[in-house]
Amino acid sequence: WPYLYQYGIGIF
């Protein structure tokens, strides 16, 4: 979950 959340939300 953290990986998917960080790179999903990760705005760029």
Add this chain to the structure above:
Amino acid sequence: MIHLLAQEVVEAPKTYGSWPDYVVIIVYMLVILGFGSFFGRFAKSTRDFFFSGSKFSWWLIGMSMVATGVGSHSFVKYAQKGYEHGMSSGMSYMNDWFFIPLFMFGWLPIIYFSRVRSIPEYFQRRFGTVARFLAVFLILQYMVGYIGFNLFTLGTVAHQVLGIDIWVAIVAIAVVCGVYVTAGGQTAVIFTDLAQGFMLLIGGLLLFALGLDRLALDGAITDGIAALWTNLSLAERLPFAHFNEPQSFNFIGVFWQDGVAGSLMFLFISQGLMMRFLAAKSVNEGRKAILFNTLFILPISMIVVGNAGWLGNAMVDTGAVDAPEEARDIFVVVAELACGPGVFGFVLAALSAALMSTIDTYTNATAALFIYDVYQPYIKRGAPDRHYMRSARIASAVIAVVGLGIGLYFMTFGTDLYKIHGMFQSFVTPPIVVAVLLGAFWRRFTPAGAVAAMLGGMLCIWLSKVFPGVVAPFAHGVVPDGETGQYMYMTALYGLVCSAFIGVTVSLFTKPKTPEQIAGLWVGTMDFGMKRFKGGKPNHAVGKKVKANITITSDGTTGPTIALSFDEHQAMFPDSDAPAERKPAPFDEHGQPKPEYSIVRFSTDDLQRMKAEEGDLLYVSDARWWLGGLRSSHCRAGKPHDRNGVVMMTDEAFELASFVKGRPARVEKLL
């Protein structure tokens, strides 16, 4: 194996460093003091003192940022997290890339080309006096408090590690940093931070290597890595912590507080970092510096600050050392176990490097804020530059003393005020970040919207302290602290959303500034910004660098002038042959002196190789790359001559760039 382990069991160290360690630390501090003070000779104007004349290379800016980014508490804090949670301790070091596009192509060119010297000055020009006053009031308090905060932190770390009195460490570091920052300004900060960056990287990696060797027993270092890796559980090996628990350390909280709010603060409202980028020779060099720092140095820094915790975890689990009574002691336990006398001192000197590099940056940045946003506009307007230069040095010394006083106050009267400062940071950061971001990237953002975002955002954050339940919708399932009822991390997301909502809503119902008033201050006007920075149409053709020998002549060359050509200079100042007779540069519409560049001359062939034309902005530096631009200057191309490999300049231009007679120069076109 069990027999071997039994031999390795030792008591957790209760004693502190030995005399060779103290010698290493004292010698290191004296070297940094002398090294930093040496650069006082390169500060010839206020702009030199605070921005190093905007002439440094990317690697110098990038490496000096390493030490600034690794704060005074990083080694102890991240080692503790690594000990408790494994390799996810460093996740806040590897989530900064998402905002880099807005920084590289938005904020960096805005501040560089508009020549703003501080965040409040940007607020003045983008939003007006009320916003500037608010920003000065909040940021100045925060920064002076932060110096004291860091001094107190380092005092407690030094006490914990070396056993010396807190006040001794606070006074020693404040005096060392205060002296070289006052003498050398930003140049001293950059060069000492370069040394401190290398020091803390080498010290941290040395500790990692020695710790792995210790874990490997008689095997190769790869056995140490295997021992470290197999000791960690799957959850401890992963790069991220658990999604939303425990409330004291979880992925979602760290992502929004460090990855989003922290990254935005670091990139967009840190006065110290802003000044570091304004010391670069060009926008492109600033981009290279942030690229180098974010892609390569931050992952290494993560290992440097966290490895003592991972090693400690493995050492305790395998019985190589007893568990420390408090987890925060793990750094010193591992450092003393892994390093011999002298080497332990070297690692502690690396820790000192992290401490000093944060304090010197903030001292210089706070002095700049005071001079440019308080003293120059409100106390002493229109004075000659040498007056502001002297005032800048006095301000640096006074700020170091005030920071020292605050650090000693924290020490004497307990940590209530210390906690208040931490809370103040959580109040101030989200609203100011939102005001800068919307100001830089949304043309319609109004002065009323900016003031409302700052005041309203702070009010909302204060409400969340009184009624913590308002943060719950943003909490992603993180539970509040059992004792205080507060949400440790998620207030950052709540504060950003509230500030942005208020700022946008108020802006939609109020009048924005005209496009002419904000030209060069938001992302859609960068071409205008470049044109104003250069004083003519930018030349984007990509040419080559040329090497040239310097010839001193006044034939068609000038010292610093606002004129775009030699003929224009002659028309402006017909009677001013001698440099001393030059009139001060007139001020632009923002009350800043207009940019002045010396006019220098190259051959037609050299100009063609650089793809430069008469009037273009050039960067002329000593050909020795490792000086990083210490001896260099921005110049304007004058009329071409016919001697290839020769750059003609006046004696004044030569002196201002600190060139050395007989040394060739390297030249490139910038705009």
